[in-house]
Amino acid sequence: MIVSVKTLVLLKRLSKYIKNYVNKKRTTIKDIANSLNISAAAVSKAMHDDPRISAKTKEAVKRVAKELNYQPNHLASALRKGKSNLVGVIVPKTNSNFFSSVVQNMEEVLNKSGYNIIITQSNESFKKECDSIDTLLYTQVDGIIASMANETIDLSHYEKIKSKGIPLILFDRGENDLNVDYVGIDDYNSSHIIINHLVSKGCKRIAHIGGFRRTRIFNNRMRGYIDALKKHQLPLDESLIIESNLTIKDGRTKTHALLELDPIPDAIYVAGDYAALGALQVIQEKGLKIPNDIKLVGFGNEPFTSLVHPTITSIDQNSQEIGKLAAETFLSRIENPTVKQTLNKIIFDAKLIVRESSE
Amino acid sequence: MIVSVKTLVLLKRLSKYIKNYVNKKRTTIKDIANSLNISAAAVSKAMHDDPRISAKTKEAVKRVAKELNYQPNHLASALRKGKSNLVGVIVPKTNSNFFSSVVQNMEEVLNKSGYNIIITQSNESFKKECDSIDTLLYTQVDGIIASMANETIDLSHYEKIKSKGIPLILFDRGENDLNVDYVGIDDYNSSHIIINHLVSKGCKRIAHIGGFRRTRIFNNRMRGYIDALKKHQLPLDESLIIESNLTIKDGRTKTHALLELDPIPDAIYVAGDYAALGALQVIQEKGLKIPNDIKLVGFGNEPFTSLVHPTITSIDQNSQEIGKLAAETFLSRIENPTVKQTLNKIIFDAKLIVRESSE
């Protein structure tokens, strides 16, 4: 079949026309402008309650907008304004009560100031975290609030955020070297609170299943544990200190090891609730009684700590406050863009929730 | 102080210049073009490996892009292309293992096809759900995958998604009336599986704490329960059927009521794991033994069901498959935009995980 070039061009035009017709192109500001015989600029201004537009016109614009089911195009306005009003949030896992609660509170604060959030999860993976950051930067977020993955050591992708000139706020899992805002609890002091409590209950041989020391917060908990023992003039026994990835499974394994010792510890302070749960199971399987034979303290105040038997003493991390403050910190950075980012730590005191496992 | 209009204009120009300089404006395609003395169009094509650009130019473009730390602007490309490559995901809660796992699997599938996801949580609130939908539409997502909030009865905001012509996929909590794709498990049949199991263990007086019947999935579980009893020629006792919001607390309350009956039931089938946990607590507090005095079955296979004592028999909802299939359904809708959306149900069989509470 031979078809002239002209025919081809016409066919293309036609197909475009049909496409537009079928997809019944979204209504834009121009459609409103046309139907009211005013300029698109006037419509835009009317929508934003510009004082230079008459009340009558504003009303008409809003009426027609509703009639035509107009929805503003974020891409266009964000592109033009150079501001997306989107905040990226990176968490290691969403299915933890702590992170879920932090995010919820952040969202509440940010929504009030006209920001929406995009949640991404790193699944504790360094690669996924890098990808998340790329996605967020690509989406042109106005800032990023993040809690670092366990695996993360190399910080170059976080530097990338800083180099873009948008605010970066870290919470819970932070890193001093980045020199950015940080919101979290006082991990060092939390360990002191826990040890004080256990000592007051008569414990003398307290074990610690901690997270990896390369992660700052876990290192701080470890330091707090060691210093608190010193304060109470208890001997420091290296075999009572174990690093763990703090999953249930690893909590079980490490507790098994601790119960092989002779004498066994009279208390275990676990730096994460899930691992504490694993410890609880193993202790009971061995026929030992909690808290009589051995006391147990977790960290994080996950809901299940008050649901298992016995209920587990734990540290509440004040997730509401952390979420709110991280969001507010972001907002203040946005409002003062000239102020250079510096290491600005906002530290909360944590609360010890005493339950059956250490009574 | 008197300042001429001209001076004012000059000042404004200056301030804009300074602003650009201070914010060291992000590098764009034009910067690359200038530095190579080619057109911006050529750069764009080189980036996308257009066959009409020479290998030499492509290489040069990519090199300079890296040198200048170029990051494409999603807003601009999405605006131009009319496609954001973003998928909105709405879940009732992120801190549930089921939803978290579904989302994770969705993300995996979608990322492979070049899509990124934006997660929003409705917190089971109707209003928040509407807001989420508005945000997502405003962000120009290419589609929405959602699980409905408990509160939701009015479906007009979901109709709004449909009217935009972008794909809407529902999972777990769906609604026939919307006439869109749905991915979930066979709730009706799940009840049959549970009742079959309990009957085989000798139960004759099986109670059911279900969700609100206005939610389709809970209604289906209820129907399945009733029909399964009939099948086994067990009497239907209305006092054994209770509707609940399925929180731990309500699980406790409703179980208290059931244990007031005479005779008490010999099994309780609870339509949600959290409520089942509440039931477990109350039963034990009353001094009754599980499974000897009374058997217990939950729904959802939340991790804690295998962590409490006794471990709780539950239904696994196949979250991985649901996530993957919801994503794939979205992709196939995108690839065949002309096909009209219809009620297209993809139903999985659920798996019963038998544990101590019903042995």
Added chain:
DNA sequence: ATTAATTGGTTAAACGTTTAAGCAGTTCTT
């Protein structure tokens, strides 16, 4: 009665990309 200020808009450019169309220059056909 001028000039100045206010009102209620309009025009046009810009944000950063993509893409249809065009166009030299070279190479291949026949």
Added chain:
DNA sequence: AAGAACTGCTTAAACGTTTAACCAATTAAT
């Protein structure tokens, strides 16, 4: 040798908003 086809770009318009600059008409100030 003349046209066809290919190569490797360039030009310019478009996506939907926002906004600086401008302007005509009205009202206020002196």
